[in-house]
Amino acid sequence: MLLRSLVVVCALFAPLVFAAPEIGQPAPAFTAIDSNGKAVKLSDFKDKHVVLEWTNNKCPFVKKHYSGGNMQGLQTFAHEKGVVWLSVISSAPGKEGHVDGAGANALTKDRGASPSHVLLDESGAIGRLYEAKTTPHMFIVAPDGKLIYKGGIDSNASADPDDIADATPYVKVALTEALAGKPVTESSTRPYGCSIKYGS
Amino acid sequence: MSFPTRIIAVCAALLVTAAVDAGVVRAPHIEAELVAENTALKPGENRVALRLKPEAGWHTYWINPGDAGYATTLEWNLPTGFSASPMVWPHPELHTLGELTTYGYGAETLHRVVLTVPAGALPNQPVALEAKAKWLVCSEEVCIPGEAALKLTLPLSDAPTPDPRWAAAFADAREKTPKDADALKAEFSLSGKQLLLKVEGLSAADAARAQFFPTASNLVDHSARQHLAFDDRTLRFTQDLSTYLPAAVPQTISGVLVVQDRDHSTAYSINAVPGEASPPSSPAPGLASQGLPLILGFALLGGLILNLMPCVFPVLSLKALALVETREASRAENRAQALAYTAGVVISCAAVASVLIGLRAGGEAIGWGFQLQSPVFVGLMVYLLFALGLALSGVAEFGAGLMNLGDALTRSRGLAGSFFTGVLALVVASPCTAPFMGTALGFALTQSAPVALLIFSTLGLGLALPFLLLGFFPRLAGFLPKPGAWMLRFRQWMAFPLYLSAVWLLWVLMRQTGADAAALTLIGLVLIAFALTVKQNILKWVALAAALTLLWVAAQKPTVESSDPQAWSPARVAELRAQGRTIFVDFTADWCLTCKVNERVVLHTEAVQAAFAKNKVAFLVADWTNPDEAIAQELSRFNRPGVPMYLVYVNGGEPKLLPQVLTPDIVISALEN
Numbered sequence: 001m002l003l004r005s006l007v008v009v010c011a012l013f014a015p016l017v018f019a020a021p022e023i024g025q026p027a028p029a030f031t032a033i034d035s036n037g038k039a040v041k042l043s044d045f046k047d048k049h050v051v052l053e054w055t056n057n058k059c060p061f062v063k064k065h066y067s068g069g070n071m072q073g074l075q076t077f078a079h080e081k082g083v084v085w086l087s088v089i090s091s092a093p094g095k096e097g098h099v100d101g102a103g104a105n106a107l108t109k110d111r112g113a114s115p116s117h118v119l120l121d122e123s124g125a126i127g128r129l130y131e132a133k134t135t136p137h138m139f140i141v142a143p144d145g146k147l148i149y150k151g152g153i154d155s156n157a158s159a160d161p162d163d164i165a166d167a168t169p170y171v172k173v174a175l176t177e178a179l180a181g182k183p184v185t186e187s188s189t190r191p192y193g194c195s196i197k198y199g200s
Numbered sequence: 201m202s203f204p205t206r207i208i209a210v211c212a213a214l215l216v217t218a219a220v221d222a223g224v225v226r227a228p229h230i231e232a233e234l235v236a237e238n239t240a241l242k243p244g245e246n247r248v249a250l251r252l253k254p255e256a257g258w259h260t261y262w263i264n265p266g267d268a269g270y271a272t273t274l275e276w277n278l279p280t281g282f283s284a285s286p287m288v289w290p291h292p293e294l295h296t297l298g299e300l301t302t303y304g305y306g307a308e309t310l311h312r313v314v315l316t317v318p319a320g321a322l323p324n325q326p327v328a329l330e331a332k333a334k335w336l337v338c339s340e341e342v343c344i345p346g347e348a349a350l351k352l353t354l355p356l357s358d359a360p361t362p363d364p365r366w367a368a369a370f371a372d373a374r375e376k377t378p379k380d381a382d383a384l385k386a387e388f389s390l391s392g393k394q395l396l397l398k399v400e401g402l403s404a405a406d407a408a409r410a411q412f413f414p415t416a417s418n419l420v421d422h423s424a425r426q427h428l429a430f431d432d433r434t435l436r437f438t439q440d441l442s443t444y445l446p447a448a449v450p451q452t453i454s455g456v457l458v459v460q461d462r463d464h465s466t467a468y469s470i471n472a473v474p475g476e477a478s479p480p481s482s483p484a485p486g487l488a489s490q491g492l493p494l495i496l497g498f499a500l501l502g503g504l505i506l507n508l509m510p511c512v513f514p515v516l517s518l519k520a521l522a523l524v525e526t527r528e529a530s531r532a533e534n535r536a537q538a539l540a541y542t543a544g545v546v547i548s549c550a551a552v553a554s555v556l557i558g559l560r561a562g563g564e565a566i567g568w569g570f571q572l573q574s575p576v577f578v579g580l581m582v583y584l585l586f587a588l589g590l591a592l593s594g595v596a597e598f599g600a601g602l603m604n605l606g607d608a609l610t611r612s613r614g615l616a617g618s619f620f621t622g623v624l625a626l627v628v629a630s631p632c633t634a635p636f637m638g639t640a641l642g643f644a645l646t647q648s649a650p651v652a653l654l655i656f657s658t659l660g661l662g663l664a665l666p667f668l669l670l671g672f673f674p675r676l677a678g679f680l681p682k683p684g685a686w687m688l689r690f691r692q693w694m695a696f697p698l699y700l701s702a703v704w705l706l707w708v709l710m711r712q713t714g715a716d717a718a719a720l721t722l723i724g725l726v727l728i729a730f731a732l733t734v735k736q737n738i739l740k741w742v743a744l745a746a747a748l749t750l751l752w753v754a755a756q757k758p759t760v761e762s763s764d765p766q767a768w769s770p771a772r773v774a775e776l777r778a779q780g781r782t783i784f785v786d787f788t789a790d791w792c793l794t795c796k797v798n799e800r801v802v803l804h805t806e807a808v809q810a811a812f813a814k815n816k817v818a819f820l821v822a823d824w825t826n827p828d829e830a831i832a833q834e835l836s837r838f839n840r841p842g843v844p845m846y847l848v849y850v851n852g853g854e855p856k857l858l859p860q861v862l863t864p865d866i867v868i869s870a871l872e873n
Contacts, residue, residue: 022443060336060345096341131443133267133300151444157270159336159345190418190444194343195268195300 021130021139023187027147028129032088034117035104040086047143049083049178051171053115054090054127054196056097056135057107060159061193065136066111068161071153074172075114081179087115090127092199097135098122124198134193138171142178149174151189225348230254230337234329234350235310235366240357241327243319247370248352249310250274250287250333259306260335262292264417266302269343272311272335279327281318287311290376291456291467292413297340301422303413310366310373321356328353378456378469387475388453390441395420397437397472399457409460412437412470414453418444492651496658499640503662511585511701512629512663514592514694519621519667531674538671540615542664544622549660550653552630557649575755578709579721583747585628585702586725590732592695594688622664629663709754716796717754724750756801768822770830777852782817782871787831787845789824794860795844802862811868 021028027050031041042050053071055062065071078085089104091097099107104118121127130139130150140149149171156167174184224233230252237247252260252272261269276284289311292303315329334347385400397412410428414420424440435457453472458465507516519541644655661668670676710718724747731743766772768785776783786803788795802808812819822831824843835845838857846858848870858870 058342060343128299158334159270159343160334188444188446192270193268194338195297195302197341198298200298 021147021150023147023150025147026145027139027141030126030129032119032121032126034119035101035108037101038117040117040119042141043145045084045141046145049078049081049143049175050141051078051083051085051175052130052139052141053085053087054132054135054137055087056089056091056194056197057099057111058096059135059194062135064159064161064164065153066113068164069112070161070164071136072111072113074169077172078175079114079116081175083175083179085115086117086119087113088119088121088126088132090121090124090132091197092124093122095197095199096194097197122199124196127196127198132191132196134191135196136193137191137196140171140174140178140184148178148184149187150191152191155189157190157192223350223352225350227346227348228337228344229258229339230260230335230346232333232335232346232348232350234331234352235363235369236352236354237362237366237370238360239363240355240360241315241317241321242356242358242360243317243321246315246317246360247312248284248315248329249312249366249370249373250331250350251308251310251366251369252305252333252335253308254306254337257306258337258339259295259302259304260309260337262303262305262413263289264303264413264415265336266295266304266417266422267300269302269304269336269338272333274311274313274334275332277330277332278315281321282327282329283316284331285314285316287313288373288377290373291378291458291465294411296423299423302338303422308369310369312370312373312377317356326353326355376467378467381457381468381470384468384470386470386472388472389475390449393441394438395441395453396475397453397470398475399435399437399468399470399472402435402459410435410437411458411460412439412455413458414455416450416453416455418442418446419450419453495640495644495655499644499655499658500662500665502640503659504665506629506659506663507666509629510697512625514697515588515628516625516666517690517694518592519625534671534674536615537618538668540618541622541625541671542661542668544619544624545626545664546622546657546660548623548626549663550657552626553644553653553656556656557652575709575712575717576751578705578712579724579751579754581628581630582702582705582709582721583724583728583751585698585705587728587732588628589695589698589702590729592691592698594692595732625663626660713754716800720750720754724748724754753797753801756805766818766820768820768831770834772820773849776818777849780852781849782815782851783820783847783849784812784817784867784871785820785822785845785847785849787822787824787835787840787843787847789843791825792843798844798846798862802864802867805864807864808867811871815871817871
């Protein structure tokens with residue numbers, strides 16, 4: 001009796017458990033609306049590699065990778081290899097980097113970017129699901145649906161475009177390894193950038 | 201110094217100022233500048249610094265920026281032979297942006313550097329120090345990377361003088377620089393998904409509030425709550441690990457521990473080595489749960505030993521005596537009694553644990569025995585142990601209405617009686633720490649709430665175990681001696697450990713509050729004895745209420761000494777009134793109880809002292825402990841037979857007489873009218 005009430009008390013206090021994205025585990029599933037108003041599911045891209053890129057066009061760290069064409073180059077590389085590229089915008093309405101569908105499409109055009117979809121996540125649900133912290137913050141999902149990379153775009157945590165050249169391009173390296181059927185050597189690196197402007 | 205030389209000196213100073221001012225770079229939302237501690241450089245070591253001053257609401261970053269941002273950098277371009285040390289980082293502060301946490305500086309900060317000037321440097325030659333600073337300055341909304349080429353030109357001198365403009369800023373930066381804490385022993389281990397850090401050698405006052413800032417950015421989940429427990433000069437700290445923890449576990453964990461004590465903070469530089477629970481090569485989940493059975497064993501054993509502690513044993517021996525008397529009762533009855541008693545112990549133990557866990561979740565660094573930090577609690581324990589002692593000595597009987605708990609002690613009357621005996625056992629046990637308990641509770645406080653509750657409840661179970669067993673195995677009671685006259689003697693002897701426990705707690709109270717409070721509590725004890733002696737219920741209650749009131753007064757710590765106590769004299773009053781000052785005169789005497797109560801619970805409280813400071817009140821004390829003609833005359837002028845008397849002169853105006861019994865509101869509103 002006493003034991004049973006203890007168990008009940010313990011159960012009441014048990015913290016809610018969220019499935020944090022973990023390398024080697026299935027990537028959290030989601031459904032999102034893209035910039036053209038279309039519903040996009042992660043499971044739509046079974047049998048393909050998927051890159052998730054958290055972005056915010058006003059953020060200096062994002063500008064670092066778009067102004068010199070680094071991010072666009074990576075997107076073209078992915079595109080050619082049949083990799084799906086999803087750019088995710090988790091800025092809440094009224095906060096830095098928030099855009100509507102038309103705004104997102106205009107940005108894609110202006111910057112010469114080539115994502116497969118731009119996902120509008122103004123509620124922050126997908127961002128929180130992936131525990132995305134910064135822009136940029138990158139994830140790679142393998143064709144079997146498992147997460148194989150999470151972390152920074154490269155190894156130089158700065159906002160200076162000149163620092164791109166001598167950085168280790170983690171995402172490019174991971175993608176190349178994965179496409180060659182090899183395990184990803186550095187599968188978890190520190191993300192750097194602006195904080196994601198989530199709503200409360 | 202002749203007049204012309206003085207002019208030249210002033211001009212030179214102005215020139216230097218101009219040069220330095222020219223060095224201020226005003227970038228968006230931030231000011232950057234190189235500054236030096238002295239107005240000139242000398243051969244050898246010099247202190248210079250990068251000064252960053254973000255606008256209000258903006259901040260720059262520490263060496264580990266946390267979830268976002270990046271650290272400020274400084275690259276020197278120095279004349280040949282000169283060298284500069286890396287920047288010395290003052291301890292950062294925590295910035296929380298929604299679910300993200302960063303570490304940085306939201307106010308003017310000096311990043312100090314030791315600049316070494318070669319011995320052969322030419323005197324009287326101005327030296328240009330150049331450096332490129334890069335930073336990220338962020339508000340809650342926006343981040344702006346910035347950089348500036350900074351320049352500071354200083355003359356060389358053998359005897360440089362401090363630059364008064366930066367003296368305070370350098371002192372502040374030094375104050376905020378983490379101290380190398382050789383005396384502190386720090387160990388870490390990784391357990392499951394948590395970092396456990398243990399820092400030994402802090403003083404209790406040190407750890408009222410603490411924050412750990414790790415140097416590595418991929419060690420902990422910065423936004424996860426830091427759990428702190430302070431026990432026996434040891435700070436135990438846990439935080440969830442980062443999901444970006446590298447596979448190779450670090451051999452040392454460095455960081456900064458900032459402990460907050462009232463409004464003063466001290467930062468220690470921490471280099472933790474792998475500790476007792478040495479980390480496995482990769483964090484293995486479930487390590488903590490493997491250790492749990494052992495810890496539960498310690499908790500049970502600790503609870504069991506608690507039965508023998510001097511504050512508990514006498515009380516429980518009564519329970520045993522009751523058992524001796526009722527051994528003829530039915531088995532079912534015995535079991536029910538034992539279960540009710542166990543429930544009393546375990547439930548009250550869990551209740552204490554819940555309070556403890558709740559307070560700790562609120563950020564308090566407290567451990568077992570936190571109740572004893574409250575003078576009121578200590579005083580109540582003194583009363584309780586004394587009263588129980590008197591009951592055991594047989595000099596007092598608890599009235600049925602007055603103390604049901606005490607009644608339940610001696611006679612097992614009903615299940616409620618047994619339950620409250622259990623509660624009482626836990627209450628009297630709370631000042632004690634038995635062997636093994638420390639380990640178990642120290643561990644409990646680093647764990648999640650359910651685990652901590654489980655450990656505390658197991659401790660309660662240990663405490664209740666002897667009687668639980670007696671209830672279920674009545675044959676064990678056969679080992680108890682037969683009832684007889686020895687029981688009375690035994691009871692009387694058992695009173696003495698209780699008296700000694702009361703003395704110990706009284707000593708604790710005296711250390712906490714002082715001789716005055718101890719004296720008040722002793723008077724309270726006399727009142728308790730009185731309450732147990734008189735027959736009329738009304739008198740019992742009055743005496744008890746008076747004892748509790750005394751305790752409450754005793755516990756009002758004089759938080760602050762009166763700001764500026766000056767001796768009263770009519771001349772001093774006249775002088776201050778001429779200046780238009782607001783004056784408060786306290787006519788008092790050491791033998792005047794009302795005066796002392798007013799001083800303790802009103803005048804020396806923070807609220808009243810703050811009001812005094814705000815209104816720049818001159819606080820005058822007219823002490824009538826010894827005869828004084830001037831004071832006597834002043835008292836009779838206001839038709840008062842004696843002290844206390846309180847006068848307020850607002851802005852030097854006419855005196856206003858305050859009541860003899862003060863409240864903070866009376867005093868504060870009198871000042872502000």
